[in-house]
Amino acid sequence: MNNQPNDPFDELMRRSLAEEADRIEPTDALPEILDRAHAVRRPVARRPWVVTAGLAAVGTAAAVGAFTVFNGNFNTADEGDAVAGQGTVTSAGGAPTTTPDTPRSEPTKAPTVRPSEATSASPQVGRGMPEQVVSNKAVPVYWLGSATAGKPTQKAAPQTRSSTRLYRTWSRVNGRPAYQAVRIMTSKQPSDADYYSLWKGAEVGSVTLDGAVVTVDFKRFPEGRVDEETAHLAAQQLVYTVQGALEDSTRPIQVTQRGRTGVRLFGQVDTSLPLGRAQALDVQALxxxxxxxxxxxxxxxxxxxxxxxxxxxxxxxxxxxxxxxxxxxxxxxxxxxxxxxxxxxxxxxxxxxxxxxxxxxxxxxxxxxxxxxxxxxxxx
Known part of the structure; x- marks a missing residue:
């Protein structure tokens, strides 16, 4: 520690400061300090919790907006309200303008009628073009018959397959050939007593060509119910007769009753869809x-x-x-x-x-x- 002699200047400064301190009276200055602090507006740094709350509010608003956009099919706008849905933007002038969306194509299934729903209230089939009129044309008419149609003069083999088959006869007609062939099939008796038809009592209304499908509309279906195998063979009787008269075995046959599909033939065959042609070896007489x-x-x-x-x-x-x-x-x-x-x-x-x-x-x-x-x- 340095022991230096007293400096006259330093002594003079100490005395002056002491005299000034003696004149000061202490008071409570806190209120004044607070007033001054409130009077001066300084930039305040945002606290972390304030920033977090703001982001949460923005996120909530975005979520609400997203729900409105992607669920637009379930929202309606009052008059004067502008609702921006998917694929729309708002221009500077405020009028909504559309931007083209790329449509998502999904396969559309053709409507079908379940067997339990096949009633007279089934969908109505549109009418097509009528057949061309013919004169004195030979057309085939098919009938049902036993696989051994007649009484053989020697022993017959036991049948392991269907004992009922389709037999073809020929008739000459004037007018619309398929219509006339179906009329013969449903109302006439074949010359051979070994043949028969389950369509007795049915009344055909029209035969029309609807593109790739032939529609046969009946005013009245045949009555009665048979087993499933015989019913399907009787349906093929109609298919073979119509296709044979039209000389076209590729077009399926849509069967309707007074323009409506779904009514079951013989209590078994569903008519909600067109009937195709079965293999000849499965249904025709050999x-x-x-x-x-x-x-x-x-x-x-x-x-x-x-x-x-x-x-x-x-x-x-x-x-x-x-x-x-x-x-x-x-x-x-x-x-x-x-x-x-x-x-x-x-x-x-x-x-x-x-x-x-x-x-x-x-x-x-x-x-x-x-x-x-x-x-x-x-x-x-």
């Missing part, structure tokens, strides 16, 4: 005689028998029996192709009298008759 027809009167000694068959190795058996004398002629004839529906022709020299002609296939297991069609004719 052998049938189409000429001469049942009960025909044939002049001359030579009888020409024509038919179709889907025969193994293209072989069709035939037999002609004189119903009075019991005389028989039998042999085989070949179709143009095997295992496929193809025509066959048989030439028979027959004496006058009543004859039963049989065309049939033989079972590969026991050589019994598996498929057969018969016709009874009178030779003069």
């Amino acid at each position: 052998v049938s005689i189409e000429s001469p027809t049942e009960g025909a009167l044939v002049s001359g000694g030579v009888v020409t028998v024509q038919g179709t068959a889907a025969a193994y190795e293209a072989t069709v058996n035939y037999r002609a029996t004189n119903l009075k004398t019991g005389k028989q002629y039998s042999s085989v004839v070949n179709t143009s192709e095997g295992q496929k529906f193809s025509p066959f022709t048989i030439e028979l020299k027959l004496e006058p009298g009543a004859w039963q002609i049989e065309a049939y296939l033989l079972s590969g297991e026991d050589s019994s008759v598996s498929d057969l069609d018969t016709k009874t004719i009178e030779v003069r």
Whole structure:
């Protein structure tokens, strides 16, 4: 520590300060300090909790806005309110302008009618164009019949598949061919008693062409209920008849009753959608005689028998029996192709009298008759 002599100047300063301090009287200056602090406005730094609260408020507003945009289908605006939905922006002038959205295409399923909903209140089908009128045209008409349509003169094989098949006959018509063919199928009796139709009592109203579909509208459906297999075969009877008359096997058949779909045919077949064509091997008779027809009167000694068959190795058996004398002629004839529906022709020299002609296939297991069609004719 330095011990220096007293400086006269320092001594003079101490005395002056002491005298000045003695003249000061202490008072409470806190209120004055606070007043001065409030009077001077200084920039205040935002505290962290203030910033956090502000962000939360902005986030809430954004969430509300997003709900309004993406749920616009559930919001309505009062008059004068401007609601900005998805794909819209607001211009500087305040008028809303639209920007094109890219649409999201989703596959649309065609409406169908569940079986439980198939009632008279089903959707109505639009009408198409009518058929072209024809004159004296031969059209096919299909009928139901046993796979052994007739009584064979020898043992028949037990049937392991459907015992009911479709048999084709021919009719000449004037007017609209499919309409006339359906009218015959529903109101006429086939000449062969071995054939029949479940469409008795039905009344056809019109047959129209609706693009790729043919619509057959009935004023009245056939009454009655049958088992499912027979019902579907009867539906194919209609499909084959209409398509055959139109000479077009590709167009499905939409069945309606007074313009409405969904009513079940025979209590089984749903008509809410068009009916397609079943495979011929599944529904048609594997052998049938189409000429001469049942009960025909044939002049001359030579009888020409024509038919179709889907025969193994293209072989069709035939037999002609004189119903009075019991005389028989039998042999085989070949179709143009095997295992496929193809025509066959048989030439028979027959004496006058009543004859039963049989065309049939033989079972590969026991050589019994598996498929057969018969016709009874009178030779003069």
